Amino acid sequence: MKVVKDEYTGMTDTDHQRDERTEELGRRLAAVHRRIAAAVDAAGRQETPDLVVVTKFHPAADVRRLYSCGVRHVGENRDQEARGKAAEVADLAEAGLEWHFIGQLQSNKAKYVVRYASTVHSVDRFSLVEALSSAMDREQGRRREAGERMRPPMDCLIQVDLDDRAAADRPAGIGSRGGAHPDEVSALAAAISQAEGLRLRGVMAVAPVGLDPVPAFDLLQQISGAVSAAHPGATWISAGMSQDLEQAVAAGATHLRIGTDVLGPRPDVG
Ligand SMILES: *Cc1c(COP(=O)(O)O)cnc(C)c1O
Numbered sequence: 653m654k655v656v657k658d659e660y661t662g663m664t665d666t667d668h669q670r671d672e673r674t675e676e677l678g679r680r681l682a683a684v685h686r687r688i689a690a691a692v693d694a695a696g697r698q699e700t701p702d703l704v705v706v707t708k709f710h711p712a713a714d715v716r717r718l719y720s721c722g723v724r725h726v727g728e729n730r731d732q733e734a735r736g737k738a739a740e741v742a743d744l745a746e747a748g749l750e751w752h753f754i755g756q757l758q759s760n761k762a763k764y765v766v767r768y769a770s771t772v773h774s775v776d777r778f779s780l781v782e783a784l785s786s787a788m789d790r791e792q793g794r795r796r797e798a799g800e801r802m803r804p805p806m807d808c809l810i811q812v813d814l815d816d817r818a819a820a821d822r823p824a825g826i827g828s829r830g831g832a833h834p835d836e837v838s839a840l841a842a843a844i845s846q847a848e849g850l851r852l853r854g855v856m857a858v859a860p861v862g863l864d865p866v867p868a869f870d871l872l873q874q875i876s877g878a879v880s881a882a883h884p885g886a887t888w889i890s891a892g893m894s895q896d897l898e899q900a901v902a903a904g905a906t907h908l909r910i911g912t913d914v915l916g917p918r919p920d921v922g
Contacts, residue, residue: 674717680914681705681721684897688908691901701892701901704752706911708733709918712740718914719744727773727909729755731764738768754856754890754909756830759783766791771807773856773890773909776832781843781850784808788849805851808844809890810837812875814868815860826893827858834875841879841886854888854906855879865896869903876904 684703692700706727707715715726715737728734728751738751745751750770757765757774762783765772775781784806792802813831815822822828832840837855844852857872859865869891880887892900894913901908912918 671717673714674720676916677714677717677914678721680916681718681723684910684913687897687913688901691898694898695902697901697904699906701905702907704754704890704907704909705914706754706893706909707737707915708755708911710915712737714915715741715749716744719747719749724748725750725752727752727754727911729753731757731761735764735768752909762787763790766803766806769806770804771809771853773809773907774811774830775808775840775844776811776813776830778840778843781808781840781847785847785849792849805849807853808850809854809856809888810840810844810852810879812837812855812857812872814857814871815863817860823861825861828861831857834871837875837879838882841883845883845886852879852883852886854886854890856890856907858893859891859896859899865899866903869896869899869905873903 688700688703702725704725704727705718705723707718708729718726726749728737731753734751734753738745741749745768751768752771752773753765753769754773757772757780759779762780766784766787772784775784788806795802811831812834841852844850855872855876857868859868872889872891876887876889888906889904890907890909891903891905892908894910897908897910
């Protein structure tokens, strides 16, 4: 194995394996994998969903530790934070680590996201489809000129707003803003599938804050069925966080986004 020195801690990968935080992350990660396996069994499913470990608010050194524990998919919800961390551990992307963008995305940040992310889970409007597609075109052009390898198309999921409460009646929290109305999903899917540089993969949602996730995830599964009927490659369902991963697995989630239960509490929600 190649010995990589961590530029922050000065530790090598081997040191990391003995580091206490790495051990803690490894234990927490194993517990989450056991929960997922139990949920898969309980649901009678054949395939285990992919785990995207949400590293927001935690340092790049933790991303490196998670990589040493076998994690290959990490998620972030803010471009500025994600961009910085991805740059700090750029060697891991070369070694197979993928960055998933899972938060509200401003169109003017698309040009940054195409540099480091493999997947955007939160496509929720036509203007963002356009922004991502033209950012991909420019990014590929930049790479071509720089003699760098082309990147794969951007995998895109449509974030669906499953909350039927009026905006003013929603408690603050993850996913309380953003997401396309269920009625807009099929038109957005068509737009992504026709956009140069983008690859439609499926749908994503956050369970409405303070409500039972079961009916919400059932609705997401129905919407996914309609999307994949029209676009056969678009079968991904990104759903399930630390609190509701079992319900998400029962509703067919293919990608779980877990932060707290792997990394511990964050200083703030976001
Ligand atoms: C933070 C976040 C998660 C992870 O939530 P946890 O409760 O910490 O597991 C998942 N999805 C999105 C969109 C997030 O912003």
